[in-house]
Amino acid sequence: MVVGVLALQGDFEAHAAALADLGAQPRRVRVPVDLEGLDALVIPGGESTTISKGIEREGLDAPLRDLVATGIPVLGTCAGLILLGREHLGALDVASRRNAFGRQLQSFEADIDFEGLGPMHAVFIRAPWVEEAGAEVEVLAEIDGHPVAVRQGNILAVAFHPELTDDRRLHAWLVEKAKVPAR
Protein backbone atom coordinates (compact mmCIF):
# COMPACT_ATOMS: atom_id res chain seq x y z
CA MET A 1 0.00 0.00 0.00
CA VAL A 2 1.41 3.36 -1.01
CA VAL A 3 0.51 6.38 1.11
CA GLY A 4 1.47 9.79 -0.23
CA VAL A 5 2.75 12.42 2.20
CA LEU A 6 2.72 15.97 0.90
CA ALA A 7 6.40 16.90 1.31
CA LEU A 8 6.69 20.52 0.22
CA GLN A 9 7.48 21.66 3.77
CA GLY A 10 6.69 20.63 7.34
CA ASP A 11 7.05 17.50 9.45
CA PHE A 12 6.38 15.07 6.62
CA GLU A 13 9.22 12.77 7.73
CA ALA A 14 7.46 12.09 11.06
CA HIS A 15 4.32 11.06 9.14
CA ALA A 16 6.35 8.88 6.78
CA ALA A 17 7.95 7.14 9.77
CA ALA A 18 4.55 6.58 11.42
CA LEU A 19 3.17 5.07 8.21
CA ALA A 20 6.22 2.85 7.73
CA ASP A 21 5.74 1.59 11.34
CA LEU A 22 2.28 0.42 10.29
CA GLY A 23 3.59 -1.45 7.26
CA ALA A 24 2.51 1.09 4.66
CA GLN A 25 4.92 2.43 2.06
CA PRO A 26 5.17 6.21 2.35
CA ARG A 27 5.89 8.29 -0.76
CA ARG A 28 6.93 11.94 -0.55
CA VAL A 29 4.74 14.06 -2.82
CA ARG A 30 6.34 17.19 -4.28
CA VAL A 31 5.11 17.28 -7.88
CA PRO A 32 1.89 16.09 -9.56
CA VAL A 33 3.39 12.85 -10.93
CA ASP A 34 4.03 11.73 -7.33
CA LEU A 35 0.24 11.45 -6.86
CA GLU A 36 -0.16 8.59 -9.33
CA GLY A 37 -1.27 5.27 -7.87
CA LEU A 38 -1.65 6.40 -4.26
CA ASP A 39 -3.89 4.43 -1.89
CA ALA A 40 -4.14 7.21 0.70
CA LEU A 41 -2.79 10.70 1.34
CA VAL A 42 -1.45 12.67 4.31
CA ILE A 43 -1.24 16.44 4.42
CA PRO A 44 1.17 17.16 7.28
CA GLY A 45 1.74 19.93 9.73
CA GLY A 46 3.93 22.83 8.72
CA GLU A 47 3.32 26.45 7.80
CA SER A 48 0.04 26.51 5.90
CA THR A 49 1.03 29.72 4.04
CA THR A 50 4.29 28.16 2.87
CA ILE A 51 2.68 24.86 1.87
CA SER A 52 -0.17 26.58 0.01
CA LYS A 53 2.34 28.65 -1.96
CA GLY A 54 4.20 25.44 -2.73
CA ILE A 55 0.99 23.79 -3.96
CA GLU A 56 0.47 26.75 -6.29
CA ARG A 57 4.09 26.77 -7.52
CA GLU A 58 4.07 23.04 -8.28
CA GLY A 59 0.68 23.05 -10.00
CA LEU A 60 -0.60 20.61 -7.37
CA ASP A 61 -3.92 22.31 -6.64
CA ALA A 62 -6.06 20.73 -9.37
CA PRO A 63 -4.46 17.25 -9.18
CA LEU A 64 -4.90 17.22 -5.39
CA ARG A 65 -8.56 18.25 -5.70
CA ASP A 66 -9.11 15.53 -8.31
CA LEU A 67 -7.42 12.89 -6.19
CA VAL A 68 -9.36 13.74 -3.04
CA ALA A 69 -12.61 13.77 -5.05
CA THR A 70 -12.07 10.10 -5.91
CA GLY A 71 -12.80 9.26 -2.26
CA ILE A 72 -9.25 8.26 -1.38
CA PRO A 73 -8.66 8.23 2.43
CA VAL A 74 -6.99 11.45 3.58
CA LEU A 75 -5.47 12.48 6.91
CA GLY A 76 -4.73 16.16 7.50
CA THR A 77 -2.95 17.46 10.59
CA CYS A 78 -2.78 21.11 11.70
CA ALA A 79 -1.78 22.92 8.48
CA GLY A 80 -3.34 19.92 6.70
CA LEU A 81 -6.71 20.73 8.30
CA ILE A 82 -6.48 24.30 7.02
CA LEU A 83 -5.42 23.21 3.52
CA LEU A 84 -8.27 20.67 3.20
CA GLY A 85 -10.86 23.29 4.14
CA ARG A 86 -13.00 25.65 2.10
CA GLU A 87 -10.36 28.37 1.68
CA HIS A 88 -7.88 26.02 -0.04
CA LEU A 89 -8.54 22.56 -1.52
CA GLY A 90 -12.23 22.66 -0.60
CA ALA A 91 -12.32 18.94 0.21
CA LEU A 92 -13.65 19.51 3.71
CA ASP A 93 -16.70 21.70 4.22
CA VAL A 94 -15.16 23.67 7.07
CA ALA A 95 -13.92 27.16 7.72
CA SER A 96 -10.89 27.06 10.00
CA ARG A 97 -9.28 29.79 12.02
CA ARG A 98 -5.49 29.87 11.82
CA ASN A 99 -3.44 30.19 15.03
CA ALA A 100 -6.79 30.10 16.81
CA PHE A 101 -5.34 29.30 20.24
CA GLY A 102 -2.70 32.03 19.91
CA ARG A 103 1.00 32.26 19.27
CA GLN A 104 3.74 29.83 20.36
CA LEU A 105 3.43 30.84 24.04
CA GLN A 106 -0.13 29.45 23.97
CA SER A 107 0.87 26.18 22.27
CA PHE A 108 0.03 23.25 24.55
CA GLU A 109 -0.48 19.55 25.19
CA ALA A 110 -3.81 18.22 26.47
CA ASP A 111 -5.77 15.01 26.92
CA ILE A 112 -8.76 15.10 24.64
CA ASP A 113 -11.70 12.76 24.23
CA PHE A 114 -11.76 11.47 20.67
CA GLU A 115 -15.13 10.16 19.47
CA GLY A 116 -14.95 6.42 18.93
CA LEU A 117 -11.32 6.17 20.07
CA GLY A 118 -11.51 7.49 23.62
CA PRO A 119 -8.86 9.49 25.50
CA MET A 120 -6.00 10.78 23.36
CA HIS A 121 -2.97 12.88 24.26
CA ALA A 122 -2.69 15.68 21.74
CA VAL A 123 0.00 18.27 20.94
CA PHE A 124 -1.26 21.63 19.67
CA ILE A 125 1.29 24.00 18.09
CA ARG A 126 0.03 27.41 16.95
CA ALA A 127 -2.97 25.29 16.13
CA PRO A 128 -6.13 26.15 14.20
CA TRP A 129 -9.65 25.17 15.17
CA VAL A 130 -12.74 24.64 13.09
CA GLU A 131 -14.75 27.83 13.15
CA GLU A 132 -17.74 26.60 11.20
CA ALA A 133 -18.61 23.26 9.63
CA GLY A 134 -21.17 22.09 7.06
CA ALA A 135 -23.88 19.49 7.72
CA GLU A 136 -21.80 16.63 6.26
CA VAL A 137 -19.00 17.18 8.75
CA GLU A 138 -18.85 15.10 11.93
CA VAL A 139 -17.04 16.63 14.91
CA LEU A 140 -14.87 14.03 16.66
CA ALA A 141 -13.14 16.08 19.35
CA GLU A 142 -13.42 19.54 20.86
CA ILE A 143 -11.48 21.82 23.14
CA ASP A 144 -13.58 24.31 25.09
CA GLY A 145 -16.35 23.94 22.53
CA HIS A 146 -14.07 24.40 19.50
CA PRO A 147 -13.86 21.44 17.11
CA VAL A 148 -10.27 20.17 16.78
CA ALA A 149 -10.98 16.89 14.96
CA VAL A 150 -13.48 16.41 12.15
CA ARG A 151 -14.40 13.76 9.61
CA GLN A 152 -16.23 14.03 6.34
CA GLY A 153 -16.48 10.78 4.43
CA ASN A 154 -12.96 9.41 4.07
CA ILE A 155 -11.30 12.65 5.12
CA LEU A 156 -10.08 12.94 8.70
CA ALA A 157 -8.57 16.24 9.81
CA VAL A 158 -7.21 17.23 13.19
CA ALA A 159 -5.80 20.48 14.57
CA PHE A 160 -3.10 18.66 16.56
CA HIS A 161 -0.06 16.51 15.76
CA PRO A 162 -0.51 12.73 16.19
CA GLU A 163 2.84 12.33 14.37
CA LEU A 164 4.63 13.96 17.34
CA THR A 165 3.41 11.34 19.84
CA ASP A 166 3.64 7.55 19.81
CA ASP A 167 -0.13 7.19 19.38
CA ARG A 168 -0.63 5.61 15.95
CA ARG A 169 -4.43 5.25 16.02
CA LEU A 170 -5.14 7.98 13.47
CA HIS A 171 -2.52 6.71 11.03
CA ALA A 172 -3.90 3.21 11.59
CA TRP A 173 -7.39 4.51 10.71
CA LEU A 174 -5.98 5.85 7.43
CA VAL A 175 -4.19 2.61 6.59
CA GLU A 176 -7.31 0.52 7.42
CA LYS A 177 -9.49 2.77 5.25
CA ALA A 178 -7.03 2.41 2.39
CA LYS A 179 -7.42 -1.37 2.53
CA VAL A 180 -11.11 -1.04 1.65
CA PRO A 181 -11.57 -0.50 -2.09
CA ALA A 182 -13.54 2.75 -2.06
CA ARG A 183 -13.28 3.57 -5.73
Added chain:
Amino acid sequence: MSRDVATFRVKAGLAEMLKGGVIMDVVTPEEAMVAEAAGAVAVMALERVPADIRRDGGVARMSDPSMIEGIKEAVTIPVMAKARIGHIAEAQVLQALEVDYIDESEVLTPADEAHHIDKWRFEIPFVCGATNLGEALRRISEGAAMIRSKGEAGTGNVVEAVRHMRSITGDIRRLASLPEEELYAAAKDHQVPIDLVRDVAARCRLPVVLFCAGGIATPADAALMMQLGAEGNFVGSGIFKSEDPGRTARAIVEATTHYDDPKRVAAASRGLGSAMAGIEISALGDGLLQDRGW
Protein backbone atom coordinates in the same frame (compact mmCIF):
# COMPACT_ATOMS: atom_id res chain seq x y z
CA MET B 1 -9.70 21.07 30.04
CA SER B 2 -6.19 21.37 31.46
CA ARG B 3 -3.49 22.51 29.09
CA ASP B 4 0.24 21.97 29.57
CA VAL B 5 2.01 24.90 27.97
CA ALA B 6 5.74 25.39 27.27
CA THR B 7 6.61 21.71 27.51
CA PHE B 8 9.79 20.72 25.71
CA ARG B 9 7.68 18.78 23.20
CA VAL B 10 5.73 21.93 22.40
CA LYS B 11 8.93 23.99 22.14
CA ALA B 12 10.77 21.52 19.93
CA GLY B 13 7.54 20.78 18.08
CA LEU B 14 7.37 24.22 16.48
CA ALA B 15 10.81 23.63 14.99
CA GLU B 16 9.50 20.31 13.60
CA MET B 17 6.84 22.31 11.75
CA LEU B 18 9.49 24.59 10.22
CA LYS B 19 11.43 21.71 8.64
CA GLY B 20 12.11 21.87 4.93
CA GLY B 21 11.61 25.62 5.07
CA VAL B 22 13.54 28.87 4.96
CA ILE B 23 13.68 31.38 7.83
CA MET B 24 14.53 34.84 6.56
CA ASP B 25 16.12 37.84 8.29
CA VAL B 26 13.97 40.97 7.95
CA VAL B 27 14.42 44.48 9.31
CA THR B 28 11.05 46.05 8.43
CA PRO B 29 7.38 44.96 8.21
CA GLU B 30 7.63 45.46 4.43
CA GLU B 31 10.51 42.99 4.18
CA ALA B 32 8.58 40.56 6.39
CA MET B 33 5.69 40.70 3.90
CA VAL B 34 8.07 40.07 0.99
CA ALA B 35 9.47 37.07 2.88
CA GLU B 36 6.03 35.67 3.68
CA ALA B 37 4.85 36.12 0.09
CA ALA B 38 7.96 34.29 -1.11
CA GLY B 39 7.13 31.28 1.06
CA ALA B 40 9.29 31.79 4.18
CA VAL B 41 8.28 29.52 7.08
CA ALA B 42 9.25 32.20 9.61
CA VAL B 43 11.00 35.53 9.79
CA MET B 44 13.82 36.67 12.05
CA ALA B 45 13.18 40.25 13.12
CA LEU B 46 16.37 42.21 13.64
CA GLU B 47 17.59 45.78 13.41
CA ARG B 48 20.35 45.23 10.88
CA VAL B 49 21.18 42.19 8.80
CA PRO B 50 24.55 40.61 9.69
CA ALA B 51 26.30 42.14 6.64
CA ASP B 52 25.42 45.61 7.94
CA ILE B 53 26.34 44.74 11.53
CA ARG B 54 29.72 43.62 10.21
CA ARG B 55 30.16 46.81 8.16
CA ASP B 56 28.98 49.25 10.84
CA GLY B 57 30.76 47.72 13.82
CA GLY B 58 29.80 48.85 17.31
CA VAL B 59 27.62 46.89 19.73
CA ALA B 60 24.77 44.94 18.17
CA ARG B 61 21.77 44.51 20.49
CA MET B 62 18.20 43.22 20.60
CA SER B 63 15.87 45.09 18.26
CA ASP B 64 13.51 47.89 19.24
CA PRO B 65 10.25 46.31 20.53
CA SER B 66 8.15 48.56 18.31
CA MET B 67 9.94 47.20 15.27
CA ILE B 68 9.35 43.61 16.40
CA GLU B 69 5.70 44.39 17.08
CA GLY B 70 5.34 45.94 13.63
CA ILE B 71 6.66 42.76 12.05
CA LYS B 72 4.35 40.60 14.19
CA GLU B 73 1.43 42.67 12.94
CA ALA B 74 2.52 42.39 9.31
CA VAL B 75 2.66 38.59 8.92
CA THR B 76 0.93 35.44 10.17
CA ILE B 77 3.98 33.13 10.00
CA PRO B 78 6.10 32.72 13.16
CA VAL B 79 8.29 35.64 14.17
CA MET B 80 11.68 35.03 15.76
CA ALA B 81 13.97 37.63 17.31
CA LYS B 82 17.56 37.71 18.53
CA ALA B 83 18.88 38.20 22.04
CA ARG B 84 22.57 38.61 22.90
CA ILE B 85 24.36 35.55 24.24
CA GLY B 86 23.82 35.45 28.01
CA HIS B 87 21.51 38.49 28.04
CA ILE B 88 18.72 37.17 30.25
CA ALA B 89 16.86 40.48 30.33
CA GLU B 90 16.73 40.84 26.54
CA ALA B 91 15.31 37.32 26.37
CA GLN B 92 12.74 38.23 29.03
CA VAL B 93 11.71 41.25 26.96
CA LEU B 94 11.33 39.11 23.84
CA GLN B 95 9.21 36.62 25.80
CA ALA B 96 7.06 39.49 27.06
CA LEU B 97 6.63 40.60 23.42
CA GLU B 98 5.41 37.05 22.64
CA VAL B 99 7.72 36.36 19.74
CA ASP B 100 7.51 32.70 18.69
CA TYR B 101 11.22 31.80 19.05
CA ILE B 102 14.28 33.49 20.51
CA ASP B 103 17.65 33.16 18.77
CA GLU B 104 20.43 33.49 21.36
CA SER B 105 22.76 34.70 18.69
CA GLU B 106 26.46 35.24 18.13
CA VAL B 107 25.50 37.78 15.45
CA LEU B 108 24.77 40.22 18.30
CA THR B 109 27.52 41.30 20.67
CA PRO B 110 27.71 38.81 23.58
CA ALA B 111 26.58 40.09 26.99
CA ASP B 112 28.22 37.30 28.97
CA GLU B 113 31.60 35.77 28.16
CA ALA B 114 31.11 32.61 30.22
CA HIS B 115 27.43 31.75 30.48
CA HIS B 116 24.66 31.26 28.00
CA ILE B 117 21.04 31.88 29.01
CA ASP B 118 19.42 29.14 31.14
CA LYS B 119 16.78 28.47 28.53
CA TRP B 120 14.83 26.01 30.71
CA ARG B 121 13.61 29.00 32.70
CA PHE B 122 11.73 30.42 29.71
CA GLU B 123 8.41 29.47 28.21
CA ILE B 124 9.46 30.66 24.76
CA PRO B 125 11.61 28.19 22.84
CA PHE B 126 15.19 29.06 21.88
CA VAL B 127 17.31 28.31 18.83
CA CYS B 128 21.10 28.51 19.27
CA GLY B 129 24.07 28.37 16.94
CA ALA B 130 26.76 25.71 17.03
CA THR B 131 30.02 25.06 15.19
CA ASN B 132 30.37 21.47 16.38
CA LEU B 133 28.51 18.69 18.16
CA GLY B 134 29.77 19.56 21.64
CA GLU B 135 28.55 23.13 21.30
CA ALA B 136 25.17 21.94 19.97
CA LEU B 137 24.69 19.53 22.88
CA ARG B 138 25.77 22.13 25.46
CA ARG B 139 23.08 24.45 24.11
CA ILE B 140 20.53 21.63 24.22
CA SER B 141 21.54 20.83 27.81
CA GLU B 142 20.79 24.50 28.58
CA GLY B 143 17.32 24.08 27.08
CA ALA B 144 17.66 25.01 23.40
CA ALA B 145 14.80 23.44 21.39
CA MET B 146 16.40 23.92 17.97
CA ILE B 147 20.00 24.15 16.72
CA ARG B 148 21.46 25.92 13.72
CA SER B 149 24.96 25.64 12.44
CA LYS B 150 26.64 29.03 12.86
CA GLY B 151 28.53 29.44 9.62
CA GLU B 152 29.91 32.96 9.31
CA ALA B 153 26.97 35.36 9.15
CA GLY B 154 26.98 38.33 6.82
CA THR B 155 29.67 37.00 4.49
CA GLY B 156 27.64 35.40 1.72
CA ASN B 157 30.32 32.71 1.90
CA VAL B 158 29.01 29.23 2.60
CA VAL B 159 32.37 27.64 3.46
CA GLU B 160 32.02 28.00 7.24
CA ALA B 161 28.45 26.66 7.20
CA VAL B 162 29.74 23.62 5.32
CA ARG B 163 32.55 23.13 7.83
CA HIS B 164 30.18 23.34 10.81
CA MET B 165 27.48 21.12 9.31
CA ARG B 166 30.01 18.46 8.31
CA SER B 167 31.56 18.62 11.77
CA ILE B 168 28.19 18.18 13.53
CA THR B 169 26.86 15.40 11.31
CA GLY B 170 30.25 13.65 11.12
CA ASP B 171 30.57 13.61 14.92
CA ILE B 172 27.01 12.28 15.22
CA ARG B 173 27.89 9.40 12.90
CA ARG B 174 31.06 8.69 14.90
CA LEU B 175 29.10 8.62 18.18
CA ALA B 176 26.58 6.21 16.70
CA SER B 177 29.40 3.82 15.79
CA LEU B 178 30.93 3.74 19.29
CA PRO B 179 30.42 0.87 21.73
CA GLU B 180 28.58 1.85 24.91
CA GLU B 181 31.73 1.90 27.08
CA GLU B 182 33.40 4.48 24.83
CA LEU B 183 30.53 6.97 25.11
CA TYR B 184 31.82 8.20 28.49
CA ALA B 185 35.10 9.38 27.05
CA ALA B 186 33.20 10.88 24.10
CA ALA B 187 31.05 12.85 26.55
CA LYS B 188 34.24 14.11 28.20
CA ASP B 189 35.79 15.05 24.85
CA HIS B 190 32.68 16.91 23.73
CA GLN B 191 32.20 18.44 27.21
CA VAL B 192 28.57 17.42 27.39
CA PRO B 193 26.34 15.27 29.65
CA ILE B 194 26.54 11.52 29.06
CA ASP B 195 22.73 11.22 28.75
CA LEU B 196 22.70 13.48 25.71
CA VAL B 197 25.60 11.58 24.16
CA ARG B 198 23.72 8.28 24.65
CA ASP B 199 20.58 9.77 23.12
CA VAL B 200 22.43 11.05 20.04
CA ALA B 201 24.30 7.77 19.62
CA ALA B 202 21.05 5.79 19.79
CA ARG B 203 19.11 7.97 17.34
CA CYS B 204 22.02 8.97 15.11
CA ARG B 205 20.66 12.51 15.09
CA LEU B 206 20.29 15.48 17.42
CA PRO B 207 17.31 15.32 19.79
CA VAL B 208 16.08 18.60 18.21
CA VAL B 209 15.77 19.99 14.69
CA LEU B 210 19.02 21.08 13.00
CA PHE B 211 18.97 23.99 10.54
CA CYS B 212 21.83 25.66 8.71
CA ALA B 213 22.73 29.35 9.02
CA GLY B 214 25.52 31.73 8.13
CA GLY B 215 26.60 32.33 4.57
CA ILE B 216 23.81 31.04 2.31
CA ALA B 217 23.49 33.41 -0.66
CA THR B 218 22.15 31.32 -3.57
CA PRO B 219 19.64 28.53 -4.27
CA ALA B 220 22.56 26.15 -4.83
CA ASP B 221 23.97 27.06 -1.40
CA ALA B 222 20.60 26.17 0.13
CA ALA B 223 20.48 22.84 -1.74
CA LEU B 224 24.06 22.08 -0.70
CA MET B 225 23.31 22.53 2.99
CA MET B 226 20.19 20.33 2.78
CA GLN B 227 22.26 17.61 1.13
CA LEU B 228 24.79 17.88 3.96
CA GLY B 229 22.11 17.20 6.56
CA ALA B 230 20.41 20.52 7.33
CA GLU B 231 16.66 20.17 7.93
CA GLY B 232 16.03 23.73 6.76
CA ASN B 233 17.86 26.99 6.20
CA PHE B 234 18.22 30.38 7.82
CA VAL B 235 19.06 33.05 5.27
CA GLY B 236 20.19 36.41 6.56
CA SER B 237 21.84 39.00 4.40
CA GLY B 238 21.60 36.72 1.34
CA ILE B 239 18.07 37.79 0.48
CA PHE B 240 17.70 41.48 1.14
CA LYS B 241 21.28 42.23 0.01
CA SER B 242 20.60 40.62 -3.36
CA GLU B 243 19.51 42.45 -6.51
CA ASP B 244 15.94 41.12 -6.49
CA PRO B 245 15.02 40.04 -2.91
CA GLY B 246 11.53 38.68 -3.66
CA ARG B 247 12.78 36.54 -6.49
CA THR B 248 15.89 35.38 -4.65
CA ALA B 249 13.72 34.47 -1.66
CA ARG B 250 11.33 32.40 -3.79
CA ALA B 251 14.25 30.68 -5.49
CA ILE B 252 15.91 29.74 -2.20
CA VAL B 253 12.59 28.37 -0.90
CA GLU B 254 12.20 26.28 -4.05
CA ALA B 255 15.78 24.99 -3.90
CA THR B 256 15.34 24.05 -0.23
CA THR B 257 12.28 21.93 -1.10
CA HIS B 258 13.82 20.35 -4.22
CA TYR B 259 17.40 20.18 -2.91
CA ASP B 260 17.91 16.69 -4.35
CA ASP B 261 16.65 17.57 -7.84
CA PRO B 262 19.42 19.45 -9.71
CA LYS B 263 17.07 20.39 -12.56
CA ARG B 264 14.80 22.21 -10.15
CA VAL B 265 17.74 23.91 -8.43
CA ALA B 266 18.97 24.96 -11.89
CA ALA B 267 15.54 26.34 -12.78
CA ALA B 268 15.37 28.25 -9.51
CA SER B 269 18.86 29.70 -10.05
CA ARG B 270 18.23 31.04 -13.55
CA GLY B 271 18.40 34.80 -14.13
CA LEU B 272 18.30 35.91 -10.51
CA GLY B 273 20.61 38.87 -11.04
CA SER B 274 23.55 39.35 -8.74
CA ALA B 275 23.68 37.67 -5.36
CA MET B 276 25.05 39.60 -2.39
CA ALA B 277 28.73 40.44 -2.68
CA GLY B 278 30.66 37.90 -0.65
CA ILE B 279 33.63 38.10 1.67
CA GLU B 280 36.63 35.76 1.76
CA ILE B 281 36.86 34.41 5.34
CA SER B 282 40.64 35.00 5.55
CA ALA B 283 39.97 38.71 4.97
CA LEU B 284 38.10 38.87 8.29
CA GLY B 285 41.18 38.31 10.46
CA ASP B 286 40.30 37.52 14.07
CA GLY B 287 36.84 39.08 14.07
CA LEU B 288 34.80 35.95 13.45
CA LEU B 289 31.25 35.93 14.79
CA GLN B 290 31.32 32.13 15.04
CA ASP B 291 33.95 32.34 17.81
CA ARG B 292 31.38 33.96 20.10
CA GLY B 293 29.70 31.39 22.37
CA TRP B 294 31.27 28.71 24.52
